[in-house]
Amino acid sequence: MSEAEQTVKASEVRAGDRIRARGLELTVSRVEDTFLGRDEMVAFVEDSDERWLKLPALRDAEIERIG
Amino acid sequence: MTVFDKDLPALAGGVLPAADLEGRAVLVVNVASKCGLTSQYEGLERLQKRYGDRGFTVLGVPSNQFAEQEPGDAEEIQSFCRLTYGTTFPLTEKLEVNGRRRHSLYEHLIDAPDADGVAGDVDWNFEKFLVAPSGAVAARFRPQVDPESDQIVAAIEANLP
Numbered sequence A: 001m002s003e004a005e006q007t008v009k010a011s012e013v014r015a016g017d018r019i020r021a022r023g024l025e026l027t028v029s030r031v032e033d034t035f036l037g038r039d040e041m042v043a044f045v046e047d048s049d050e051r052w053l054k055l056p057a058l059r060d061a062e063i064e065r066i067g
Numbered sequence B: 001m002t003v004f005d006k007d008l009p010a011l012a013g014g015v016l017p018a019a020d021l022e023g024r025a026v027l028v029v030n031v032a033s034k035c036g037l038t039s040q041y042e043g044l045e046r047l048q049k050r051y052g053d054r055g056f057t058v059l060g061v062p063s064n065q066f067a068e069q070e071p072g073d074a075e076e077i078q079s080f081c082r083l084t085y086g087t088t089f090p091l092t093e094k095l096e097v098n099g100r101r102r103h104s105l106y107e108h109l110i111d112a113p114d115a116d117g118v119a120g121d122v123d124w125n126f127e128k129f130l131v132a133p134s135g136a137v138a139a140r141f142r143p144q145v146d147p148e149s150d151q152i153v154a155a156i157e158a159n160l161p
Helices: B040-054 B074-085 B104-109 B150-158
Strands: A006-009 A018-021 A024-027 A030-032 A041-047 A052-058 A062-065 B025-031 B056-062 B128-131 B137-141
Touching: A024 A041, A024 A052, B025 B040, B025 B150, B040 B056, B040 B074, B040 B150, B104 B137, B128 B150, B137 B150
Parallel strands: B025 B056
Antiparallel strands: A006 A062, A018 A024, A018 A062, A030 A041, A041 A052, B025 B128, B128 B137
16 A cells, blocks of 8 residues: 555545545545445445446445545 | 337347337336346246237346346356256347446336335346336335236236236
């Protein structure tokens, strides 16, 4: 992991972060506060010209913030 | 206005003619092969068998936009559905259901509210939209709603042609 990379809780991820989780990398456009009605989860959404992608995570899951 | 205003691209190649869907009750479902909800294929296929002769069809729409849980190509998706779940209902090619490249089919669908009055983006794999024979969206069910739940079965029966 480079100096720019950091492991954070999913609940600490903010819009604009570039993250890696579950083998996927995405630039977070927004964070949804629940996932399918489960308050213990959040969902990250990349909504860019290149793609729209949603990735859920438990709030206390460890996420690599890479930018 | 009808949801099925143009032919759809079929998973196996060619098109699914809009004319084949018009006048039927259609349950449109965005599907994925590697999701915790993938076993819903079983209930969807039972609905297809139960109501297929009465003017109803399931329409599966593979999409890779939810945690990339539909990564396969057309042949892999088709084989998975047929061999694992014995599906007989039609599937479109892989489509985008959210975002700037959302397919026009979903431009029509996402304006429909769910039971809580919430419209907008598709939440996750296996969200369901029931389109009435008139071509209007009759109901929207979020992914957690089982295909054979009382609410979906009642909505289908109320919208058979």
